[in-house]
Amino acid sequence: MTENRPFLPYGRQSIDDDDVAAVAAVLQSDFLTTGPAVEAFERAFAAKVQANHAVAVSSGTAALHLGVVALGLGPGDAAVVPSVTFVATANVVRNAGAEVVFADVDPDTGLMRPQDLAGALERASGQNVRAVLPVHLNGQACDMTAIADICRAYGLATIEDACHALGGAITEADGRLNTVGNGRFSQLTMFSLHPVKAIAMGEGGVLTTNDPDSEATLHRLRNHGLTKDVDDFVDRHAGFAADGRVNPWYYEMHAPGFNYRASDIHCALGESQLAKLDGFIARRHAIADLYDRALAGLAPIVRPVPRVPWASSGHHLYPVLVDFAAIGRDRAAVMHALRDRGVGTQVHYIPVHRQPYYRSRYLEAELPGADAYYARCLSLPLFPAMTDADVSRVVDELSRVVER
Ligand SMILES: *Cc1c(COP(=O)(O)O)cnc(C)c1O
Numbered sequence: 001m002t003e004n005r006p007f008l009p010y011g012r013q014s015i016d017d018d019d020v021a022a023v024a025a026v027l028q029s030d031f032l033t034t035g036p037a038v039e040a041f042e043r044a045f046a047a048k049v050q051a052n053h054a055v056a057v058s059s060g061t062a063a064l065h066l067g068v069v070a071l072g073l074g075p076g077d078a079a080v081v082p083s084v085t086f087v088a089t090a091n092v093v094r095n096a097g098a099e100v101v102f103a104d105v106d107p108d109t110g111l112m113r114p115q116d117l118a119g120a121l122e123r124a125s126g127q128n129v130r131a132v133l134p135v136h137l138n139g140q141a142c143d144m145t146a147i148a149d150i151c152r153a154y155g156l157a158t159i160e161d162a163c164h165a166l167g168g169a170i171t172e173a174d175g176r177l178n179t180v181g182n183g184r185f186s187q188l189t190m191f192s193l194h195p196v197k198a199i200a201m202g203e204g205g206v207l208t209t210n211d212p213d214s215e216a217t218l219h220r221l222r223n224h225g226l227t228k229d230v231d232d233f234v235d236r237h238a239g240f241a242a243d244g245r246v247n248p249w250y251y252e253m254h255a256p257g258f259n260y261r262a263s264d265i266h267c268a269l270g271e272s273q274l275a276k277l278d279g280f281i282a283r284r285h286a287i288a289d290l291y292d293r294a295l296a297g298l299a300p301i302v303r304p305v306p307r308v309p310w311a312s313s314g315h316h317l318y319p320v321l322v323d324f325a326a327i328g329r330d331r332a333a334v335m336h337a338l339r340d341r342g343v344g345t346q347v348h349y350i351p352v353h354r355q356p357y358y359r360s361r362y363l364e365a366e367l368p369g370a371d372a373y374y375a376r377c378l379s380l381p382l383f384p385a386m387t388d389a390d391v392s393r394v395v396d397e398l399s400r401v402v403e404r
Contacts, residue, residue, distance in 0.1 A: 008381040008390055009344040011196040011317070014280065022272035026264045033263040041267035042206075044274050049166075049181030051189070051208035053215035056267055057222055060163050060192025062260040063205035064092040064133075067159045067188045070217045071131055073098040079131040080120045080156075082112035083351040083370040089133050089161050090352045101129060102353040102365055107372035108306050108321065110137045114146040116369065121154060123365060131157040136165035136180060138305060138348070138379075139284075139314035144170055144185035158186035166191050166198040167281035168314035180314065183210035188218075198280060198314055199273035201266040225257030283384040284315035287391055291318055291380065294395040301326050301402055305377070317348055318382035324375075327402045331378065334401055341397040346379045 026037055038056055046054035057063045073079060075097040081090045083102045090100045103112045103120035112134055121129060132151055134142040144160070151158050160180070162168075168180040181189040189208045193201035209215055220227050228251045233239040239250045262270075292304050305319045324330055329337075335345050351370040352358060380394055 005342055005393070007342050007344060008386070008394060009383075010346040010379050010381050012383045012385070013195040013200040014276075014384050015200065016276075019269055019272045022268045023265055026268040029264070031264050033261060033265075035264040037264035037267040037271070038262060041262075041271040041274070044271050045206050046208060048179075048274055048277065049189075049208055050179045051181055051183050052210040053208065053212070055207045055209075055215060055218040055222060056262040056270065057205045057207065057260040058262050058266075059203050059260075060190065060194060060197075060205040061088040061092065062258070063190035063192070063207045064088055064159070064161065065095055066218055066221050066258070066260055067190055067207055068092050068096045068098070068131065069221055070214060071157045071159070071187065073131055076128055077131075078124055078127040078129045079133060080117060080124070080129060081133050081352070082116070082135050082137075083353040083367050084110045084137060084349055084373055085135040085161065085352060086163070086349055087352055087355065089135055090358065093133070098130075099127065100358065100362070101127065102351075102358070102362075102367060102370075104365075104367040104369040105137075105373055107369040109140060109308060110305070110319075110370075110373045110377065111135075111140060111142050111308065112147075114143060114150055117147055117150055121150075129154070129156065131159065133159050133161050134186075135161040135163075136168065136311075136314075138319050139164045139168055139316040140305075140308055141165055141168055141170045141180055141311040143308070143310055145172055145310070148185040158188075160186045160189040162189050163192040163194075163197060164316035165314045166316075167277055167284075169312040171310050171312070181208045183208060187211060187214060193270055193273075198284075198316060199270065199277055201262065201270040201273070204262050204266045204270055206270075221255070221257035222260045223257060224259060225253045225255045226251045227254070280384045281314060284382060285313075287382055287384075287386055288313070288315045288318055290388060290391045291382075291395070294391060295320065295398075298395075298399060298402065302398065315382060317379045319348065319377050319379045321373075321376040322378050322402070329401075334378070337401045338397060341401070343394050343397050344381060347374070347377060348379050350374060 042054040077098040079093045084105045101124040104116040165180045170178045178184045191206045193204040
């Protein structure tokens, strides 16, 4: 029934000939990794999000892990993570040896609100909560002005999980506009450049910061914890010859790190894609606006996740909230029916506090906002190469399925 109408996945990358050429050029150059394409990409990325520094790594999860390690989180510490996110946001806290305190979210937007953070801190009394990882779900930023106020009051470090929000922005009360990742509200912001995200590296991630010490720490930890910077050397005897010159083979390790490097191959693709970000985001906005209008007739059975006033979304996803009870079909039936009609959908996300690992580790908190969001959310196809006709087709098929 979908002959010559290609299957529409919920997200996909857009790769052009110039992306292919950029990667091919690196393949024929002297460096496949630890070469000049990495720094060039980092400079371009930092400039794009208006941060002082960017550190390219091998995945979004590696970026999250490096972030919590760089902040010094470890055994005896805890960090607040919203329950509606990809599992990686919580897992990296555990992988650093610290404990996760799950925060609830707004039942309609899935975003951690200031009161959800306050509630989590209250539940965690007695624990040494040192950090918060707000997640800019679907591309919409959390209310970072208010969240940053709470973090300041409690002395908490902040890592923004902006995997969905590259190309998004946050407006402050005085009208000041902040590109997501500019470091206005946090120590570190991290992004994923997995192919379903705003731009693709294959596998890849980036951390941004305005703090030169954090930048140096992240770059060291990315590469096994090694430094070749003579100003860092603590063992002067081993590092320098009798004539005072630095030994040419010498390096030092002050804290064990990882191999989380991004290769030149990946960074060349990242930089080529970054040049197209504005165009991709503009198209994502146009598609989201089209969906909003086309779905109006399906309210209140199906309605778009509401937009928050302080954020311009990166529109990583186009989620709707569906009243499955009202249509008399459960989510699995709706997803199967849409798939049979050539429309891919996905659920972002199963609340992480419900995962068996976290249920068994922690007394399961009651997070009604996360449960209510999860019960209704469904992500419709959204990617820059979609045509206006594709959007109409998705809405037509969805109408048939829910009105059956
Ligand atoms: C994609 C994603 C990650 C992990 O990124 P990878 O590059 O896949 O490791 C983390 N958090 C969120 C919210 C994500 O969407």
